[in-house]
Amino acid sequence: MTILAYDLGASSGRALLGRLNEGKIEVEELHRFPNDPVQVGDRLQWDILRLLHELKQGLLKVKHRGIKLDSIAIDSWAVDFGFIGSNGELLGNPYHYRDHHTDGVMEQVVEELSASAIFAKTGIQFLPFNTIYQLAALKRADSPLLRDAKHFLMIPDLLRYFLTGEMFNEFSNATTTQLYNPVAGSWDEELIRAIGLSPEWFGKVVQPGAQVGQLRSSVCAELGIEPVPVYAVAEHDTGSAVAAVPALDRSFAYLSCGTWSLMGTEVSGPVINDLAQELNFTNEGGAYGTYRLLKNIMGLWILQECRRSWERAGISYDFPELVKLANVAEPFAAFIDPDDPLFLHPGDMPARIAEYCKRTGQKVPAEAGTTVRCILESLALKYRCVLELTEQLSGQSFNGLHMVGGGIQNTLLCQWTSNAIGKPVWAGPVEGSAIGNMIVQWIAGGKLSDIWEARKVIRGSFPVDVYEPVHHKEWDNAYRSFREKTGIA
Numbered sequence: 001m002t003i004l005a006y007d008l009g010a011s012s013g014r015a016l017l018g019r020l021n022e023g024k025i026e027v028e029e030l031h032r033f034p035n036d037p038v039q040v041g042d043r044l045q046w047d048i049l050r051l052l053h054e055l056k057q058g059l060l061k062v063k064h065r066g067i068k069l070d071s072i073a074i075d076s077w078a079v080d081f082g083f084i085g086s087n088g089e090l091l092g093n094p095y096h097y098r099d100h101h102t103d104g105v106m107e108q109v110v111e112e113l114s115a116s117a118i119f120a121k122t123g124i125q126f127l128p129f130n131t132i133y134q135l136a137a138l139k140r141a142d143s144p145l146l147r148d149a150k151h152f153l154m155i156p157d158l159l160r161y162f163l164t165g166e167m168f169n170e171f172s173n174a175t176t177t178q179l180y181n182p183v184a185g186s187w188d189e190e191l192i193r194a195i196g197l198s199p200e201w202f203g204k205v206v207q208p209g210a211q212v213g214q215l216r217s218s219v220c221a222e223l224g225i226e227p228v229p230v231y232a233v234a235e236h237d238t239g240s241a242v243a244a245v246p247a248l249d250r251s252f253a254y255l256s257c258g259t260w261s262l263m264g265t266e267v268s269g270p271v272i273n274d275l276a277q278e279l280n281f282t283n284e285g286g287a288y289g290t291y292r293l294l295k296n297i298m299g300l301w302i303l304q305e306c307r308r309s310w311e312r313a314g315i316s317y318d319f320p321e322l323v324k325l326a327n328v329a330e331p332f333a334a335f336i337d338p339d340d341p342l343f344l345h346p347g348d349m350p351a352r353i354a355e356y357c358k359r360t361g362q363k364v365p366a367e368a369g370t371t372v373r374c375i376l377e378s379l380a381l382k383y384r385c386v387l388e389l390t391e392q393l394s395g396q397s398f399n400g401l402h403m404v405g406g407g408i409q410n411t412l413l414c415q416w417t418s419n420a421i422g423k424p425v426w427a428g429p430v431e432g433s434a435i436g437n438m439i440v441q442w443i444a445g446g447k448l449s450d451i452w453e454a455r456k457v458i459r460g461s462f463p464v465d466v467y468e469p470v471h472h473k474e475w476d477n478a479y480r481s482f483r484e485k486t487g488i489a
């Protein structure tokens with residue numbers, strides 16, 4: 001059974017072929033393309049039609065290889081969306097969640113509706129770019145989009161609609177809007193009305209594994225291909241990445257490591273209580289009734305943005321080069337809290353790190369090596385902090401940490417994470433999201449029985465690199481100093 005998984009990240013997208021051969025998964029990258037957001041005037045937007053074009057290029061490559069696909073599915077980053085108007089067409093380009101139009105809006109909405117009421121209904125962490133605040137920002141700006149809107153679709157819903165002609169809202173992504181009530185199992189109409197929107201725009205929510213159409217005739221005619229079934233999977237990439245964690249034990253901690261670092265544990269139902277709200281943990285929906293009790297950590301975004309800043313200044317580094325420089329820089333010279341709002345939006349990240357260090361009375365990293373060292377050490381130490389909170393909130397104790405996603409190619413970060421937490425790190429697979437996307441397609445197609453069988457198959461198909469902690473005493477001291485300098489309690 002050959003399937004196609006589209007995995008769209010905040011800076012690039014891929015089409016990967018998946019084959020299940022004698023109980024082993026084989027993955028082949030067929031097509032990779034950039035996903036550069038575009039600044040138009042004051043707004044940062046996604047080039048969604050270019051993404052559709054690239055999805056079609058992926059299908060053409062399948063055709064040229066003479067491959068017959070059994071199914072297709074898409075996953076992407078969460079929270080962003082587009083509206084469809086009465087003529088069935090997309091209204092405007094989706095905004096990027098890092099756009100500034102939401103500045104201050106979460107604070108206003110929370111003031112009006114109360115944080116505890118929003119959290120009790122949704123179980124979702126408070127992040128300024130959550131869909132609810134993006135929508136409230138559009139409402140407050142009297143956006144013409146809202147005058148013509150008929151259907152609300154998130155990024156994978158939208159691309160699926162372009163490919164199939166059918167509109168559905170996929171569950172895992174719907175939960176990230178902070179407008180979905182996981183206890184009631186439906187959109188929270190009261191909340192939708194409270195921000196001034198119409199509940200009719202929010203459509204039928206489908207679960208990962210549902211067949212949600214097939215390639216529409218116009219796409220097949222354009223590309224000269226046969227129709228292929230399209231499935232909903234955990235279309236939120238983090239949902240797919242966690243589905244692919246090759247855990248053997250039902251109680252496990254994970255870190256999905258890419259542009260974002262998402263750390264937490266899998267639970268069988270949302271944990272909605274005062275402590276979860278106080279610690280600002282989230283309960284994002286996943287595949288097969290699972291929930292992700294996790295926290296967002298700013299992640300490698302800070303490093304990626306530094307690299308872009310240096311590039312703009314005419315200095316090009318690749319990531320392995322930067323990691324090498326970090327490795328020989330002075331240890332524990334300065335720390336940042338990666339989750340400081342200063343680091344959320346695009347911009348001159350090295351300057352912001354310098355500003356943070358100055359503000360907190362630390363040595364200012366003067367070149368690339370010290371800056372990158374500061375980022376990576378601070379991330380590893382923040383992971384320890386969030387792992388401890390995950391243990392406190394879930395009442396579990398974890399004997400190690402699973403890391404999945406592209407970020408595990410940074411072996412220095414994996415080792416430092418192990419050193420910081422004082423426990424082993426099991427790193428793999430790299431293609432977490434795409435593999436999670438695939439296993440739901442195979443379960444839906446009857447090739448795998450359930451997520452636990454799938455996790456065993458993943459474990460048998462991909463290497464897991466083990467990192468054992470070293471220099472834990474030094475890291476333990478650094479942890480104290482990290483908390484002191486950053487003010488993290």
Ligand code: LFR
Pocket residue numbers: 010076077078079080097236237238258259260262296
């Ligand atoms: C990771 C991710 C996170 C989400 C962020 C914004 O790619 O999907 O889970 O919080 O992007 O959508």
